[in-house]
Amino acid sequence: MTNWQPGMLTTAERLADDNPGTWTNVSFTSWAQGGLTYAPLRVQREGTRARLDGHAQPGGTFSGSQVAFNIPAAFRPQYQRYYSVPRITSGTPTHIGVAIGSNGDVTVYSSTSIGATDRFDFSGIDWPLN
Numbered sequence: 001m002t003n004w005q006p007g008m009l010t011t012a013e014r015l016a017d018d019n020p021g022t023w024t025n026v027s028f029t030s031w032a033q034g035g036l037t038y039a040p041l042r043v044q045r046e047g048t049r050a051r052l053d054g055h056a057q058p059g060g061t062f063s064g065s066q067v068a069f070n071i072p073a074a075f076r077p078q079y080q081r082y083y084s085v086p087r088i089t090s091g092t093p094t095h096i097g098v099a100i101g102s103n104g105d106v107t108v109y110s111s112t113s114i115g116a117t118d119r120f121d122f123s124g125i126d127w128p129l130n
Helices: 012-017
Strands: 031-033 042-046 049-053 055-058 062-070 081-086 095-100 105-114 126-128
Touching: 031 062, 055 062
Parallel strands: none
Antiparallel strands: 031 055, 042 049, 049 126, 062 105, 081 095, 095 105
């Protein structure tokens, strides 16, 4: 986003910088799009920040860590960022750890077993691009 200061000229580039960009799909590796078709997992640039929206689920049961998906180069953080993501399937609420690397890899971490039908909501994640 433009850091507006008194006396700055309004330009088309500055105004465009304040508008959210188009949604872009992520590239799944070990994970897949979740079963809720109204909430696809995607990424968007908004000013000097990027954000995820939607949900995903593992391709199979696992525990430990694995790369779930990769975000395109234009949306990658400058250094690794860490987040917590909630499970959105029925049952006991749980969270998994998530790290977004500067190479775009989104790695998920869990000390307990996660099933292939467990879905997780990534909509609360955003990060600076600069």
